[in-house]
Amino acid sequence: MQVIFGLMLAILLGALEQSIVAVVLPEIALRLNGFDVMAWVVSAYLIASTVATPIYGKLSDVLGRRSVLSFAIVLFLVASIACALAQTMPQLIVARILQGLGGGGLISVSQAAIADVVPLRERGRYQGYVSGVWAVASMAGPVIGGYLAHYLSWRWIFWINLPLALLALVTVRRALRHLPAGGGRKHRIDYLGALLFGGGLTGVLVFLTRLGQGHDVWRADSLSLLGGGLAALLLFVWQERRAADPVIPLAMLRVPTVAICCITLFLCFFQLIAMSVLLPLRFQVVGGAQADSAALRLVPLTLAIPFGAFIAGRLMTWSGRYKPLQLIGSAAAPLVIAALAFVDPGAVVLTAIVMVALGLAIGLQLPSALVATQNAVPPQQVGVATALTAFSRMLGGAVGVAVLTTVLIALLRHSGMAVSPLPGGEDVLMHLFREVLSLGDGAEAAVVRQTAERAFRALFLASAAVSLLAPLLVVRLREATLRGSPVKAAASVE
Structure with a gap:
């Protein structure tokens, strides 16, 4: 439990940093006079952490989890200090890049270390705990960021990382001291x-x-x-x-289980992150919700994901099987997303029920896909395999937001709305929807809201169509007995 506590702290650091900054971006841009590049404060971190994740996986297989995770925490800590001391927006963006390079190792190496100390049969249960940490960070991050910025300063959203990072570093160094330092043979880093x-x-x-x-x-x-x-x-x-x-053994991607699980995780986060961005916009523009209540309406989705992951972990521990969980989750997700297209955004209860169903569908897939991937590779490649799954999730989130936002802009332009590019890095959709909200409840606003709702509906249907790829792939997934499972579980799989 000491090991798990230290690893959860590291995961909390990486997850919290992805959600705590967005809510105070306008104040940061105001203080540092950088509205034109405001969006890059978030994007710089996400891109850097996505790029670094698979590289950390390989390094942890070669050099050992303890040293690589310690390096990631120290880099994250130093970069957090640089963020807190930044005097200009370019300085802050550079510091966020460094922070992302550290954050990319916090999650992937921590999950690989869990694989080192927890048997495969039990691992799904602990991955459910990881999903719980993500849920806590997703909900608490914006609240903590808002309070710190209001009562202290926006710089405290970075200063708060120092005690957490130091505690995580001390705990990880002590808890992982008995893990092997490497794979037992010499490696040449590519x-x-x-x-x-x-x-x-x-x-x-x-x-x-x-x-x-x-x-x-x-x-x-x-x-x-x-x-x-x-x-x-x-x-x-x-x-x-x-x-x-090689840094990423391409032969690993030719293992059907690894390839299918990485694609399904990519599609999970393609939908999840995009919905986390687009649903609040829909609630505000079409449903007339305020910004704070629109964010709160995502809570059912956020809570349902760790609950689904917890259920999946328990069922894997009991049955030793992962394919049925992935199949149920991947088949339900496109149906639920299609249902979102036809649910009135003003119907709070019905929308919450549909979002719970989506969260459960995604949650069922997360631990089952990770454990299936780890089960399909040799123990000495667990680090890079785990990093590949983390990379697939992060890449899916980055691509999902970019692609679906671009499609939404195209749909709005096709409907006749004036959506023109903005100078610098300001988000054109946020700018457009701020203008829509300023129109009030007049006839012009009603027309704009109807146009936006048609665009959102078409977007969700297109997103559901993309998700149909996942169950088609999972059907072809070959289930293998989880290593460490009892003989009777192996017989039941056969």
């Missing part, structure tokens, strides 16, 4: 592969993020980012095929 992967993925993610902010896809700088990123990723694939000890 620095060129890590550089190509980081550079290429950064270019693609920055391109997608700019699209989600409403920038023109045909701008020369956007196309340069996309072209350069794709070229670097192609070189990365070439490098990994020839490297003696």
Whole structure:
């Protein structure tokens, strides 16, 4: 339990930082005079942590969980100090990049360390605890950030990381001291592969993020980012095929269980993060909710996910099986998202019920996909396999927000609404919806709300269609007995 406590602290740090900043962005932009690049305070962290996650997985397999996780915590702590001391918006964005590079290791290495100390049969239950930490961070982050900014200063949303990070560092160093320092053989770290992967993925993610902010896809700088990123990723694939000890073993992705689970996790977070952004906008613009109540209406979704993960973990411990859980969750998700398209956003209770169903569908898939992936690879590759699942989740979230936001902008433009690109990094949708809300309840506002609702409905149906890919893949998933399961469980699987 000491090990689990330390790892949960590390996971809490990474999860809290993704939610605590957004609520105080306007005040930060006001104090540092940086409204034009405000959105990048969040995007910089998400992109950096996404890029770093699979690299941390490989390093933890080579150098050991304890040293790599300690490094991630120290980098996160130093970057938090830099964020708190930032005097300009560019300084804050650079510090957030460093903080993201540390945060990328907090979650993936912690989950891999859980795999080192918990048998596979029991692991789903502990992954349910991880989902619970995520839920707490998602709900508490905006509240804590708002109170700190109101009563102290926005800088305290970063200062608060110091005692948590120091406690996590001391606990992790003490709790993981008995874990092996490495895989027992010499490794050569593929620095060129890590550089190509980081550079290429950064270019693609920055391109997608700019699209989600409403920038023109045909701008020369956007196309340069996309072209350069794709070229670097192609070189990365070439490098990994020839490297003696690649950063991401491409052969692992040819294992059907690993590939299917990574895709389903990608689709889970493609939907989850996008819904977390788009549903509050829909509640405000179409349903007429205030900003604070719109955020609170996401609580049923946020609470249902760890509950679904807890159920999945218990069922895996009892049965030793993961495929039925993934199949139920992946089949239910597109149906629920399609139902969201036709539920009146003003119907609070019915919307909450549908969101609970979506949260349960996603929650069932999270621990089952992770445990299935860890079960499909040798123990010495658990770190990079776990990092691949974490990377798939984070990549799905980043791509989902960018793609679905871009589709929504296109739908609004097609309907005749004036949605024009904005200079700098300001989010075009947020700017547009602030203008809509300022219209009040007149006839013009009613027309705009109806137009927006048609766009949201089409968007949710398109999102549901994308989710249909998951159950089609899970059907092809080959279930294997969880390592450490009793013989009778193996017989039941057969």
